[in-house]
Amino acid sequence: MEEKKLDFKSIIGFVLISGVLMWMMYSNAPTKEEQEAKAKQEQVEKEKEEVATKTTTVEPSTTAPVVVNDSIQQAQLKGQLGSFSYSAALPSANGGVTELKSDLLTLKIANKGGYIVNATVNGFDQFEKGSNKTIDLIKENNSHLNLTINTTDNRTLNTKDLFFEPTLTKEGENQVLTMRLKASETQFLEYRYVLKPNDYMMDFAIRSQGLNSVVNASKPADLEWQLKTYRNEKSISYENRYTEMVFEYENGKDDYLSAAKDDDDIVEDVTYVAFKQHLFTSILLTDTPFKTATLKSENLVHDEEIDTLFTKNYVANFPLEFKNGELNYNMNMYYGPSKYDILNSYERNLDEIMPLGWGIFGWINRYVFIPAFGVISGFLPYGLAIVFFTILVRLVMSPVTYKSYVSQAKMKVLRPEIAELNEKYKDNAMKKQQETMKLYSKAGVNPMAGCLPALMQMPVFYALFQFFPSMFDLRQQGFLWADDLSSFDAVYQLPFTIPFYGDHVSLFPILASVAIFFYMKMTTGDQQMSAPTQEGMPDMGKIMKVMLYISPIMMLFFFNNYASGLSLYYFISNLITIGIMLVIKNYIVKEDKIHAKIQENKTKEKKESKFQKKMREMMEQAEAQKAKQNKK
Template sequence: MEEKKLDVKTIFGFVLIAGLMIWMMFNNISKEKEAMAEDAKKAKTEKIEKAKEQAVAAVVNDSTQTDSLKVKALQGSLGAFAYSAALPSAKDNVTEIKNELVTLKIANKGGYIVDAKVNNFEQFHKGSGKPVQIIKDNNANLNIQFQTKDNRVLNTKDMYFEPTVTKEGANQVVTMRLKAGENQFLEYRYVLKPNEYMMDFGIRTQGLNEVVNTSKPLDLDWQLKAYRNEKSISYENRYTDVRYEYEEGKDNSLSQTSKLDEETVEGLTYVAFKQDLFTSILLTETPIKGAQLKSENLVNDEEKDTVYTKNFAAKLPLEFKNGELNYAMNWYYGPADYKILNSYDKNLDEVMPLGWGIFGWINRYVFIPAYGFLSGFLPHGIAIVIFTMLVRLVMSPVTYKSYLSQAKMKVLRPEIAELNEKFGKDPMKKQQETMKLYGKAGVNPMAGCLPAVMQIPVFYALFQFFPSMFDLRQKSFLWAEDLSSYDSILELPFNIPFYGSHVSLFPILASIAIFFYMKMTTGDQQMSAPQQEGMPDMGKIMKVMLYVSPIMMLFFFNNYASGLSLYYFISNTITIGIMLVIKNYIVDEKKIHAKIQENKTKDKPQSKFQKKMQEMMEQAEAQKKAKK
């Protein structure tokens, strides 16, 4: 047998592949070494910082040393700020302020809020006894990192502020000062007013231009790891995101679904860490240049990741003016309630995902006032039912127009079928004759589409409306204990992908209602609209959608707010009733047929659209003959 010899090209190919594999192997090893070195460096830095922190804490808590000895011992680590660490207030104490709506605790260490409770609201289930807390157990921090003139890098979150509690009329005032001397300090000032979720917050310095490097802005880092507060973590996480205002009134948000999303924003005037139905918002009167915002999704497995939803971070550069900082700000901790946020007249209603353009307009000026009026004297479940009836009543003329168009097309079907048979081999001629028939009969084939298009803004606005209605939270109706969450009637011992581990009843009822609604409309459309040559068979598509749409709704809405599912169930049921009334008592197909026949005897001028279509068809026909 003759041996096969490898040619030069084959050998070269093998060598090239081997070389590539070796390069990839070494490259991966190099990257792994770099990553390990970076991790080791980070761990070493954290270890050093931890050791410094422990050393400072040891000196601060040493009751045997005098203040002067403490200052001397701490100067090596803190420089001029050893003065603050040696004060009697340098302890891990907190100062509590509260009003009827919120309870806040501010720590000496770091000078920031370490506990924020929204009074009168509970987690998950009403009666659970667990209060809604936006901040607790070190899930948030506020830090300013600065460089001193003797080249030390210090973080305010690790240093001790001196608290002072005063009153300004009915307002509670907490002043936290990080001191480098008696008249040299960084100050956080909190002012809580009665019956307000919004408080005043100020940052200023005095005399620190002699201690701190003021040649570049200081970064204010605000970080919050969002706690879960609602029954469905997947639904809550869907509406948990970073929202912000910039450039004098523009608004935007980071991605709700991405694993990680970051953005650099110019002219920032507020940033909101929105946690579905609650939110914390930091506002500034002086626009922030080059603000860096970040959102990280923490829910990888809904069965395991059940405590936190997202990790938020905002880095806000604070600029010196005449060697000092002076920023007037506000801080909001409370419900993500449209009425409350809108009352502050600071564009905070944009924190609510009410939709853009016409969708948001419908929600703000029609649906929210209408539903607010009804829920003012009716239980929320009944208010949703009445609200739905009103919406369907207002939209009933559109439903009538749509059904009337379908009835006209149904009457014309036999004649259209004749044209299809007569001109089956000449699609252009068939289309021309079909358009002539429509023109003589006074029928617009697009009339059935326009009503459906008109309903889209209402449909989408309502889809945004219900998840944004804070008033539905923990309000019960029938078997649903919370209209802002799912209405579970059965807990499953297993999890179904994309569905969940429970069965909600309102989505089942809504799916059944939409099935019968589509069955009614699909049947009429199939009867009225013959298939056009070269076009997809709409009859088959509608048959598939008849079964796919209810199943999609069943899966999609199983974890959604039961108030939204209740709306769709009532809405589709009412629409079915309206269509039955129109079909049996208002629209008479015999009268429509007689009217169409009468229209055919009249010389009705063509519309501009019909003339244009006729000209286009005639030109196409002429080109076709010319080619032949």
């Protein structure tokens, strides 16, 4: 192929074309005045963008409203009045937020959706004290509040996708933020937030004005509140165990969804819903009960080594009824500690959010343990307060311990005679039972007396089991080697994980297990374990021997991830009980005196009670019937 060469005519053509292009660029260049005007325009646009996106931190006026973003009114599209349809390309659609802050709470409310996008509980650290990680109940899109509205032109609007106009004012010491979703200046949907100083409870209202012709009031607006709860404590398994949705319905009844698995429910006349996170909680309350509520709780912890960020996903849906074509709901929001004193102070049944136990167990916690511990912890550090509290509880229960030990001592004294009866009537179980009951009656011994004191202690035992996990005051309070009495007291981190035990070694559960072993050793004893077994009955001696070793091991595994304050209580409690029993055994109750008293009782004529008489007659009839059958 012939090679093309650059000739003289081509060079002249390139030069002419270049000259024409340079002349066109020069003639179209902006003048100095035009350049200055353009720079001004760019500066104005930049300032508008900064105003729309920045967080409001100015002190609000006490007399006139402060419009945080003037440009938001430009977002309404002419010709779409009443549709709430905003252009995402306009200056208002850039995700601006308004901040409300008090000593207790820091809240950020977004223009888009008009709901809280950040809720920080001030003054507390995440995981451990001094971590400098704040307690953020809401952050990074883990929550939303959405109102679904049906329009007269058969469309469905979701407020979380639309942009509100914020106005921040002050009423006395209260900060008031009004978020309006406008169809016009006189037609709007409004969210109103009122943050008060030194209060975790905030006023919240949803109302509308002039929307009769815009919304389809025959269908309720659907309010959806959702929260994906962040983990805030050291042990995700322990925290998740007490993370649950609690609600009040039908004039004061309360209930909850399962904390262990996915759960849901539909309830009527709901007055509050609490998204509880063990030691912190988020609550939505209403003055006008929600006609119905659809509640869902999803457990997000399936593998504790992998699922370490979130605990639960909560969703609550409430239909909001229109009255005369408008919405008007006065509500409250609470973001703060799950602390009994604070929740109870609102006098709205919020103390039911605390897992204090049902019936008598909750009563003991509310009216005995919480006030008593509050007084003690008022002048002692929390670790010493638990020790002092434990001593007080054991001293109050010492008469029960005394009764139990005396009953055991009486049974021990009678054991040789019972063994003789067992041998004498080994071929006649009915007669053996009759003679044994006669012996008990003559000696003035109740074989059930040892069980009754133990049953009396059960309500106290269970109440305390619920008390310590509910005590917010123990959070990140140290004692000895434990740096957080509301969590486990790890003294050694294992390089592996033991099923049902964990990846660490907690010391207080070990000490409590050792104390339980010696306590059970004292209360059972070799003689009691080797007691003769009734025919047809299980060998209680062997069962108790097995329980002597199983109970401490169960304690060791079960409490390794529990609050160290609870393990500390059981350790001190068993030490004190062992001490009390040693005093009773060595200085108060003497077996020779008990034996003498029993022998004295045998010589006395004792009137048979109606119950004893009835039992004796029933046994005699049964024996006679058996003898009659044997003759046949």
